[in-house]
Amino acid sequence: MAEFDDPNALVAATYRAHYEGYRRMDAYSPFPIEELHEALGAHHTRLPLIVLIGGITGCIGGYLLQYWTASMAYPVNIAGKPLNAWPMFIPVTFECTILGAALAAVLGMLALNGLPMPYHPVFNVPRFALASRNRFFLCIEAQDPRFDLEQTRGFLETLGPQEVSTVAN
Numbered sequence: 001m002a003e004f005d006d007p008n009a010l011v012a013a014t015y016r017a018h019y020e021g022y023r024r025m026d027a028y029s030p031f032p033i034e035e036l037h038e039a040l041g042a043h044h045t046r047l048p049l050i051v052l053i054g055g056i057t058g059c060i061g062g063y064l065l066q067y068w069t070a071s072m073a074y075p076v077n078i079a080g081k082p083l084n085a086w087p088m089f090i091p092v093t094f095e096c097t098i099l100g101a102a103l104a105a106v107l108g109m110l111a112l113n114g115l116p117m118p119y120h121p122v123f124n125v126p127r128f129a130l131a132s133r134n135r136f137f138l139c140i141e142a143q144d145p146r147f148d149l150e151q152t153r154g155f156l157e158t159l160g161p162q163e164v165s166t167v168a169n
Contacts, residue, residue, distance in 0.1 A: 001125055001139040002161035007033050010136035013159040014039035017140065020155065024144035028122070028137040050108035051101050058100020062093045125165045139167060 004010045007029060014027055018041045027036050063086075070076075071083035110116070122128050122139060131137050138159075140152050149166070156164045 001122065001128070001137055001165045001167050002156040002159055003127060003130075003163045003165070004136040004138070004161055005134070007036075007136055009160065010138060011035045011039050013138050013156075013161070016159060017138065017155070021146045022140050022144050022152075024141040024147070026139050026141070028128075028131040028139070030132050030134060030136075045112060047105065047108050047112060050112075051105045054104020054108070055097045055101035057104075059093055059097040061100065062096025063089055065096075066092055121167050121169045124168050127163065127165065135162075 002013060004013065010027060010029065011033060014025070014036060017025055018039060023041060025040065027033075027040060029036065066089045067084060070085075070089075075083050077083070122137075127135070128137065138156070138161075140147060140156070142149075144152075146152075153164055153166070
């Protein structure tokens, strides 16, 4: 983990790390930096697909539940109307679609973000407490395919940081 005292230095270091082939990295700052998302090699998320699948599942589930109850489980012939009168199923089907999509969005977001995570190894670095005040950190994770402890530490030192720390798990 490299510590910087300037947001521009953090963005420049992140661009360079991405250019050098590091892909599993994260940056921490006390305020949002718009360029940082792009510098980290922003990738598209699968969350919209998860929400779509949740909505379709809710839609089909809501409709089938109403169909089953109205025409199979408890068939009641009212004024000669058909048991499967689909126009009356529309409001509940719509609400089940919204419910399924909303639940998929919340649960998918939590799963894709790796939450809940009550503890993260970066808190082992004593100076990381300054990340919420006035310091900026770039952390290259050990899961990165290009990661080698000595080589990565040497690379981070060439970026001009205030300090380079090893994050112990």
